[in-house]
Amino acid sequence: MTKMKVEVLDRRQFVVASGAGAAAIIAGFSSAANATPEKAAEWIKKLTNGAKATEGKIKVDLPEIAENGNTVPIKVSVESPMTADNYVKAVHLIAEGNPAPELCSFYFTPMSGKANAATRVRLARTQKVIGIAVMSDGKVYMSQTQVKVTIGGCGG
């Protein structure tokens, strides 16, 4: 029985780490225990100096269903001419449902040519990923992408 518990813990290390109790570990999806939309909102405020974000321009690609939350491919692109006086300065990616919402920030320059980037991230559970684009003129755009994160049947 002890062995079994170790397996479960292993698969849900994020839940464990977020300080959720044993009950939440068994329940798995007891979302309130580690939801962090407030922390995410705080982080976004810090990144954008409280500027108002408009929906659009930025596109965040995630698999509809992530096969494993440990390694989820993520791709971002922002519409912009990327010229010296009109370019994307930064893109911030935020995971609302992670124990710590910060994923990463990309900083572009006109030399980038395109405001495109891709990486792989850890997502603790099914959630919304927020993309924030900060333009050279100070305007801020945002997007929200839903991603399903599967809890594996085969821990192995």
Add this chain to the structure above:
Amino acid sequence: MKNVKSKRGWKLTSIALGSTLMVGAMAIEVIAKDWGSHEVDGRRSGYTYMTDETRAVQDDNFENPGMLWVENGEALWSKAGANGKSCASCHADPEKDMKGVMPAYPKFDKRTGKMISLEQMVNRELVEKMGEKAEKFDSKKMLSLMTYIGNISKGMPVNVKIDGPAKPFFEKGKAFYYQRRGQLDLACSNCHEDNPGKQIRANTLSEGQINGFPTYRLKWQKPGSVHRRFRGCNKNVRAKPYKAGSDEYVNLELFVKWHGRGLPVETPAVRN
């Protein structure tokens, strides 16, 4: 009429049998994807059970993180051991000398009179020829050498010998595969032969083929050996796992490899 569950990203082809298959206004569709070399006589590589996103990571040499280990293995090849000899001292042209090695292991070993896995063969060489110590199956060094050797045979069909002196060991591996075990009372075959393509909780069961090992698992966030995977499977059915390199697992490896005969080596494959 087959009602096959559709998976996102698969090409769907309508059955061309006319209106008998029309249910209301809905056409019943089956998956008819051509998996190319990843399917041989109905046997399908784990590659075909992954999502498009995961397959894309495997297919691109610069996105596939397992290639970091391949490159490390390549560097280790010419690194001298304690007695001054390296792998390259005997196998100077690994791209040629090691071609076809991965698809053929485990092999019957005359010296011990039983099967020997490729990791065990690498260890024998490290200890006896290079004066090094034996590596664990999932050490960085072993995984680097294994992914490198495997990658050299990428695309070659898996082809193990199961007759002659290997026969009794093949039979033992086969018996293991069909033996129910653990608190869940499941044999390998119950998942991987009877139910591939179906869901086990949120995962799609594969045929449990091992043509891509060492495999970079998204879960592990690093490559791992076949025996590590066997241990995981055994733990999942709540059976006591055997040790990496145990006779039980080497024999099982022989059987499972034969089970996927003809499938291409994909080392380092990327799986969930």
Add this chain to the structure above:
Amino acid sequence: MAKARVKAPKKAKAGDIVTIKTLITHKMESGRRKNKKTGEVIPRHIIDKFTAKFNGETFFSSDWHGAISANPYMSFSFKASKSGEFEFIWHDEKGEITSKKSKLVVA
């Protein structure tokens, strides 16, 4: 020592926008995992900054947090204008730096 792989083009035409892909070995220990045997938290140890330069000038950079997967992958774009040298730099929290260079010829 972390080991890096970079795919950057060797040749390009002026005005081409090229894609660069990078990989590096690193556990990216988030500080949120526990040692299964002892129950102790494994201390955080991550690469926190990646920088891509061309002829010494930074054209792309990224801040990484604990949620970047182990053995980090990153791809991004670059607009070719003249010949020169790329430099890619990974900075880890403990101050260890890994860098890789690659030349570009613009015809």
